[in-house]
Amino acid sequence: MHDVPRTANLLGATALAVSDLLLAGVTSAAGTSESGAAALVVLSATPGISVTELGRRIGLSQPAAARMVDALEARGLVERRQTMGRSVAVHLTGPGTAAAKELLNARGGALAGLVERLDPADRSALAGLLEKLLTAAYAEVPNSELLCRLCDRPTCTTPDTSCPVGAAERAMQ
Known part of the structure; x- marks a missing residue:
C-alpha cells in the first residue's frame, strides 16, 4: 500500500501537470494572463462586481486587480460602469464574454482529454x-x-x- 509521503508526492506531481495543461489552454484561449483568464470566468458568473471584489475572488490585491482590469479594458474585454456613488462595477464586453466561453472550452477540452483515458x-x-x-x-x-x-x-x-x-x-x- 502507498504511504502518505509518496501519495502526497504523486498528488503534487499530478496537480502540477494538470495545472500546466489547464493554464496553457486558458491563457492561450483568452490571450491574457492567468489572473486575467480567471477574472473573465468570474465576471461571466458574477457580472458587475467591483475591482476590489474581483481581486479578492481571484487572489489579487486591490492595486494588482486594478492593473489587471486596466489591461483587460485596454484589450476591449471588460468595461467599468459607474454605479451609485463612487462605486464602479466591472462587466464583460461582447468580446470578453466570447473569450470567457472560449477559455472554458479550452480548459474543459484539456482536462477531458486526460479523464477520457480512464475507464x-x-x-x-x-x-x-x-x-x-x-x-x-x-x-x-x-x-x-x-x-x-x-x-x-x-x-x-x-x-x-x-x-x-x-x-x-x-x-x-
Whole structure:
C-alpha cells in the first residue's frame, strides 16, 4: 500500500501537470494572463462586481486587480460602469464574454482529454476522490470564489451532483 509521503508526492506531481495543461489552454484561449483568464470566468458568473471584489475572488490585491482590469479594458474585454456613488462595477464586453466561453472550452477540452483515458469505473472513483479533496481544500482555504475561480460552474452542478466546494461552504456556515 502507498504511504502518505509518496501519495502526497504523486498528488503534487499530478496537480502540477494538470495545472500546466489547464493554464496553457486558458491563457492561450483568452490571450491574457492567468489572473486575467480567471477574472473573465468570474465576471461571466458574477457580472458587475467591483475591482476590489474581483481581486479578492481571484487572489489579487486591490492595486494588482486594478492593473489587471486596466489591461483587460485596454484589450476591449471588460468595461467599468459607474454605479451609485463612487462605486464602479466591472462587466464583460461582447468580446470578453466570447473569450470567457472560449477559455472554458479550452480548459474543459484539456482536462477531458486526460479523464477520457480512464475507464468508466476509474472516472467514477476519481470523481469521488476529487470531491473529497476539494472538500478538504475548502477547509484549508475557506473561500469558494478563490477555489473555483476557473470553474465551469454549470458543468460542476448537475441534477445528480452538487459542487463539493459549495457543499463544504454551506456546511461551514
